[in-house]
Amino acid sequence: MKWSVMMFEGWTRGLLGLVVAGALLLTGCKESEPEADLVFIEAAAHRTLDPQSMSWNHDIRIASTVFEPLVRMDFVKGDVEPAAAASWAVSEDGLTYTFSLREGIRWSNGDPVLASDFVFAWRRALLPDTAAQYAELMYCIEGAADFYAWRTEQVGAYAEAGAATEEAAQRSLEEAFARFEEVVGVRAVDEVTLEVRLERPTPYFLQMVGFATFLPVHPASVVADTRLNAETGFWKTETSYWSDPTRLVSNGPFTIEKRVFKQYLRLRKNPMYWDAGRIRLNSILEKIVEDPGTGFMMYHQGEADLSFGIPSQGTLATELLASDRGDVHSMVAAGTYFYNFNCLPTRPDGSVNPLADVRVRRALSMAIDREQLVSRVNRVGQPVARSFVPPGAVPGYEPPVESGVVYDPSAARELLKEAGYEGGEGLDGLSILYNTGGGHEDVAIAVKSMWERELGVVVTTEGVEVRTFGDRVRKQDYSIARAAWFGDYVDPTTWLDKHRSTNGNNDAKWNSAAFDALLDEAALIRDPAERFAKLAEAEALHNYEQPIAPVYHYVTIYLFDPEKVKGVSLNTWARWRFDRMWVERDR
Numbered sequence: 001m002k003w004s005v006m007m008f009e010g011w012t013r014g015l016l017g018l019v020v021a022g023a024l025l026l027t028g029c030k031e032s033e034p035e036a037d038l039v040f041i042e043a044a045a046h047r048t049l050d051p052q053s054m055s056w057n058h059d060i061r062i063a064s065t066v067f068e069p070l071v072r073m074d075f076v077k078g079d080v081e082p083a084a085a086a087s088w089a090v091s092e093d094g095l096t097y098t099f100s101l102r103e104g105i106r107w108s109n110g111d112p113v114l115a116s117d118f119v120f121a122w123r124r125a126l127l128p129d130t131a132a133q134y135a136e137l138m139y140c141i142e143g144a145a146d147f148y149a150w151r152t153e154q155v156g157a158y159a160e161a162g163a164a165t166e167e168a169a170q171r172s173l174e175e176a177f178a179r180f181e182e183v184v185g186v187r188a189v190d191e192v193t194l195e196v197r198l199e200r201p202t203p204y205f206l207q208m209v210g211f212a213t214f215l216p217v218h219p220a221s222v223v224a225d226t227r228l229n230a231e232t233g234f235w236k237t238e239t240s241y242w243s244d245p246t247r248l249v250s251n252g253p254f255t256i257e258k259r260v261f262k263q264y265l266r267l268r269k270n271p272m273y274w275d276a277g278r279i280r281l282n283s284i285l286e287k288i289v290e291d292p293g294t295g296f297m298m299y300h301q302g303e304a305d306l307s308f309g310i311p312s313q314g315t316l317a318t319e320l321l322a323s324d325r326g327d328v329h330s331m332v333a334a335g336t337y338f339y340n341f342n343c344l345p346t347r348p349d350g351s352v353n354p355l356a357d358v359r360v361r362r363a364l365s366m367a368i369d370r371e372q373l374v375s376r377v378n379r380v381g382q383p384v385a386r387s388f389v390p391p392g393a394v395p396g397y398e399p400p401v402e403s404g405v406v407y408d409p410s411a412a413r414e415l416l417k418e419a420g421y422e423g424g425e426g427l428d429g430l431s432i433l434y435n436t437g438g439g440h441e442d443v444a445i446a447v448k449s450m451w452e453r454e455l456g457v458v459v460t461t462e463g464v465e466v467r468t469f470g471d472r473v474r475k476q477d478y479s480i481a482r483a484a485w486f487g488d489y490v491d492p493t494t495w496l497d498k499h500r501s502t503n504g505n506n507d508a509k510w511n512s513a514a515f516d517a518l519l520d521e522a523a524l525i526r527d528p529a530e531r532f533a534k535l536a537e538a539e540a541l542h543n544y545e546q547p548i549a550p551v552y553h554y555v556t557i558y559l560f561d562p563e564k565v566k567g568v569s570l571n572t573w574a575r576w577r578f579d580r581m582w583v584e585r586d587r
Contacts, residue, residue, distance in 0.1 A: 001055055001056065001057050001060055001485070001486050001487075001488050035285050036266065036267075036283040036284055036285035037280075037281040037282050037283050037284065037582075037583055038281050038283075038284045038285070038305055038306070038565070038578070038581060038582075038583050039284075039285045039287065039303065039304045039305050039306075040284070040285075040286055040287070040304055040305060040306040040307065040308060041286075041287050041288075041289050041295045041298060041299060041304045041306070041307040041308060042058055042286050042287070042288050042289070042308050043058075043288075043289065043290055043292060043295065043308065043437070044056075044058055044288070044290065044437075044466055045261060045262040045288050045290075045466075046058065046059050046062065046265070046288075047059055047466075047467065047470065048239070048242055049062060049063060049066075049242040049243065049248070049256070050237065050239075050242045051063045051067055051121070051212045051213065051215035051217060052121065052124050052125040052130050052132045052212075052213055052215075052217070053130060053131065053132055053133070054133075054212050055133045055134060055505060057486055057574060058308070059212075060211075060212045061575075061576060062256075062265065062267075062286070063212045063215060064212065064215075064252070064575075065252055065253065065254050065267065065284075065578050065579070066248075066250040066252045066253075066254050066255060066256055066267065066270075067212075067215040067216065067217070067250050067251060067252045068083050068084045068215075068216075068251050068252040068253070068273075069083050069084060069209060069210045069211070069214055069215050069216075070083060070084050070085040070088070070099050070101075070118065070194070070209050070210075070214070071083050071085055071088070071206055071209055071210050072210045073207050073210045073489065073490075073575070074569075075490075075569070075571040075572075075573040075575045076569045076570075076571050078395075078490065080206045080207060080210070082102075083210070084101055084102060084105060084113060084216070084251065085099040085100060085101055085102070085194075086100055086101065086102040086103075087099075087100050088100065088206075093201070094198070094201030094202075094203075095142075095197060095198045095200075095201060096195065096196070096197050096198070097195070097196045097198070097205065097206075098189075098193065098194070098195050098196075099115075099193070099194040099195075099196070100192060100193055101113065101114075101115060101191075101192040101193070101194070102274055103192070104274065105251065105274045106251070106272045106274075107218050107249050107250070107251050107272065108249050108250050108251065108255045108270050108272050109218070109221075109249050109272075110272060111218065111220070111249075112191070113216065113251050114188065114191050114192070115188035115189065115190065115191060115192055115193055115194040116188040116191070116219075117216045117217070117218065117219055118186075118188075118194050118214075118216045119186050119187065119188050119194070120216075120217070120219040120222075121214070121215065121216045121217045122138065122141075122186050122214065123177070123180050123184070123186075124217065124222070125138060125213050125214075126138055126144055126147055126148050126151075126180070126184065127148075127151055127176065127235065128148060128151055128152045128155065129151075129155070129234040129235045129236050130236065130237075131504075132213060132504070133504040133505050134211070134212070134213040134488075134504065134505070135148060135213070135504060136497065136500065136502065136503050136504060137208050137211065137213055137214075137488075138213070138214075139199075140198050140199055140200065140202040140205060140208075140523075141184060141185050141186060141196060141197070141198055141199065142183075142184065142185030142197040142198060142199050143183035143184040143185055143199075144184055144185075144199075145199075146183060147179060147180055147183055147184050150179060150183075151176050151179070154172060154175070154176060154233075155172070155232065155233040155234060158172050158232075158233040159231075159232055159233060164230050164231045164232075164233070165230055166228065166230045168230070168233075169228050169229065169230045169233045170228060172233050173228060173233070173235050185197030185198065185199075200523055200524060201526060202523075203491070203528070204489050204490065204491040204493070207489035207490060207491070208488070208489050210489075211488050211489065216251060218249035218250070218251075221241070221247060221248070221249045222237055222241065224247075225237055225238045225240070225241035225247065226238070243259060243261065244259075245257055245258055245259055250270065251270075251272075251273075252270060252273065252579075253269065253270055253273050253275070253276070253279050253578070253579035254267040254268060254269055254270055254273075254281075254284060254578065254579070255267065255268055255269075255270045256268075257283075262288055263287075263288055264285060264286060264287050264288060265285075265286040265288070266283065266284070266285050266286075267283065267284040267285075267286070267578075268282070268283055269281065269282045269283070275579075278579075279579050280567075280581075280582035281578065281579075281581060281582055281583070284578055287303075287304060290437055291437075292310060292316060292437075293316065295307055295310075296310065296316060296559070299559050305560060305561075305564065305565050305583055306558065306559065306560040306565055306568075307558065307559040307560070308558060310557040310558065310559055317378075317379070317380045317557055318379045318380060320557065320559075321380055321381075321557070326561070326562070326563075327559050327560055327561045327562070328557065328558075328559060329557070329558045329559070329560070329570060330380070330555055330556065330557045330558075331555065331556060331570060331572060332382075332383060332390075332392075332553060332554070332555055332572065333390075333486065333553070333554040333555065333556045333572050333573070333574055334390050334393040334486060334487045334554075334572045334573050334574075335390065335484060335485060335486035335487070335553065335554035335556075335574065336385055336388055336389075336390055336484065336485055336495070336550055336551075336552075336553050336554070337382075337385070337443075337482070337483075337484050337550075337551045337552050337553070337554060338385065338388070338482075338483050338484070338485070338548045338549055338550045338551055339432070339447070339480050339481065339482060339483065339548060339549040339551065340473070340478075340480065340481045340482075340483045340507050340508045340547075340548055341355045341361045341364070341479075341480060341508055341510075341546070341547055341548065341549065342355055342476055342478055342479050342480070342481075342508065342509065343355060343356055343361075343508050343509050343510040343511070343547050344356065344476055344509050347429070347479070348476065348477055351429075353479075354419070354421065354427055355479060355480070357419050358544075358545050358546065359415045359416070359418055359419040360415075360416065360419050360421065360427070361545070361546040361547070361549070362405065362412075362415055362544075362546050363412040363413070363415040363416045363419070363455065364412070364451060364455070364457075364480075364549065365405040365546045365549035366405050366406070366407065366408045366409065366411055366412035366415070367407075367409050367412040367450055367451055367454040367455050368407065368447055368450055368451075368549060368551065369407045369450055370384040370385065370407065370551055370552060371384055371407070372446075373443060373446055373447075373551060373552065374552050376446075377439075377442050377443055377446050378439070378443075378552070380555050380557070381555055382552035382553060382554065382555050383552060383553045384551075384552055384553075385404075385550035385551055385552050385553050386399075386401040386402075386404030386405070386406070386543075386550065387399035387400065387401050387404050387539060387543060387550060388485075388495045388496070388499075388539065388542060388543075388548065388550055389492050389495045389496070389539060390487075390553040391553075393487060393490075393572065394487075394490055394491060394492055395490075396528065396529070396532060397492050397532045397535065397536070398532075398536065399492075399536065399539055400536045400537075400539055400540040400543060403539075403540040403543040403544060404543045404550070405543065405546060405549070405550075409454035409455070412454060412455060413454070413455060416455055416457075421457075423455075423456040424455050424456030424457035424458065425456070427455075427457050427458075428458065429479065430451075430457060430458070430459045430460070430479050430480060431459065431460040431461065431462050431478070431479050431480065432444040432447065432448060432459060432460070432461045432462070432480045432481070432482070433462050433464070433469065433472065433473070433478040433479075433480065433481040433482070434461070434462070434463050434464075434469070434481070434482040435463070435464065435465065435466040435469035435470075435482070436463040436464060436465055436466075437466070440463070440482050441461070441463055443482070443551070444461045444463075444482065445461060448460075448461055469481075473507050474507065476507075476509055481507070483507065483548070484554070485498060486554075486573065486574055487573060490573075492532065492535045492536075492539070493519070493522075493535065496519060496535060496538055496539060496542065497519065499512075499515065499542060499547055499548075500515070500516055500519060501513070501515075501516055502516075508547040508548055510545065510547030512541070512545060512547075514541060515538055515541050515542060515545070518534060518535075518537055518538035518541065519535070519538055521534055522534035522535045522538065556574055558570070563584075564583060564584055564585065565581065565583055566581065566582050566583070566584060567580040567581040567582055568581060
């Protein structure tokens with residue numbers, strides 16, 4: 001999933017001491033009543049609360065709190081546990097999963113949660129109308145990939161036919177629904193039984209079922225706010241549905257009580273939730289504070305119990321980690337910071353794209369001194385990245401780091417010469433795009449300096465706000481763009497599948513038939529060790545081609561007092577369970 005922390009910018013040494021001193025001036029003031037049982041700080045506004053459309057970590061965190069999947073992954077224990085499904089069975093050949101829903105589970109409006117609600121949501125994810133970036137996660141389901149391709153072709157033909165009417169669009173949609181029932185291996189056997197048939201055995205399927213794309217949505221509410229476009233034939237839900245708490249119906253431990261865009265999100269315990277009696281928080285307030293220094297000050301002054309908004313680089317992070325504070329928590333995470341290279345053959349203006357040449361990509365990557373970046377720019381101990389999959393993230397899988405790019409400016413210059421850009425001559429128009437908010441700029445400036453010094457390449461940097469950044473990356477309106485990816489489930493494919501030629505999250509638009517074929521071969525291997533070996537072969541090819549330049553693996557930093565905030569499950573996957581937390585304010 002995409003990582004959204006707005007990194008730190010512009011703070012000077014001694015900030016921590018200044019903030020602490022300022023906070024101490026307030027100790028004589030009467031503490032105000034808490035705004036909620038738990039208050040936490042998030043560093044970025046939500047892009048969407050539509051489970052089938054989201055890809056950013058902070059969106060997924062909320063979706064997993066207000067919606068409940070069939071099963072949940074316990075990222076601390078590494079186990080899959082029952083959620084909306086009380087139990088499940090897997091056929092001997094590993095191709096059929098049968099889920100039995102809990103008795104009496106309900107949506108927040110009192111409607112029963114049915115097996116058909118999951119069918120509705122999964123069909124919605126597989127309609128290209130929804131533009132689900134993670135639709136490909138479902139391609140292991142029988143007929144799912146074929147259905148997606150068929151519907152894409154169908155609406156394309158509809159638009160070209162030039163006979164657009166509401167009646168024609170409705171017929172097209174009904175045909176698509178019938179096609180889904182006919183070819184896709186998902187069906188509600190009865191009200192409480194869901195059967196899923198797979199194309200091939202997928203050992204991590206249960207883990208994926210706990211991901212946001214597989215979350216159920218309330219059919220009647222979604223349909224009421226979904227419009228059929230007679231011109232395009234697309235059936236799309238109005239964005240206002242997901243931002244209006246009075247209309248949003250959910251089935252998770254919490255519901256959204258109020259949302260003020262870019263300011264806060266207030267959650268309330270869902271009284272209809274099947275396990276509501278166990279949940280100790282009645283309310284949660286998420287404060288959106290894009291500036292990390294402001295967020296830290298609010299936390300330190302007691303305006304929040306927990307902060308996700310601490311940057312993993314810069315002076316603030318360095319001083320926090322060097323302090324003896326008991327409320328600073330850090331760990332190496334299952335995430336990678338990297339640069340996307342736009343691999344399309346032409347640029348947006350139609351000119352030849354030099355980054356389509358693997359030699360240029362490798363040269364640029366070889367000229368990045370990652371050790372210097374993590375020691376002088378970030379300074380919080382991030383491991384240098386030689387692979388996309390973080391070492392140690394997946395038990396039993398060893399990323400082929402020996403094939404990864406290392407700092408070698410001499411070899412980089414030779415590669416550029418071989419590609420026809422000796423001394424950087426003719427390699428024009430390169431720009432590093434990043435989202436504003438902090439350390440992304442620091443890293444971009446450092447990398448720009450390395451490329452200009454070592455290769456003679458002229459590079460510019462451009463910072464834009466996060467929504468504009470996301471839109472431009474999706475449209476390939478960039479040459480080089482910062483990026484980050486955290487694993488969604490415990491398997492190498494959660495990283496490697498991102499760069500399949502057909503994947504909606506393949507922002508580099510790298511297209512390698514050989515890479516796709518290796519992933520396909522791995523998918524057919526039942527023996528875990530052999531499968532991992534084939535995936536390592538695929539990653540070695542990825543390392544050579546360098547559609548991305550891995551820079552470092554993340555260190556995440558959180559602030560909370562463990563004597564006050566209880567039930568926090570720190571894990572390398574940056575997944576949080578608010579339904580397990582509580583706050584003891586008398587300590």
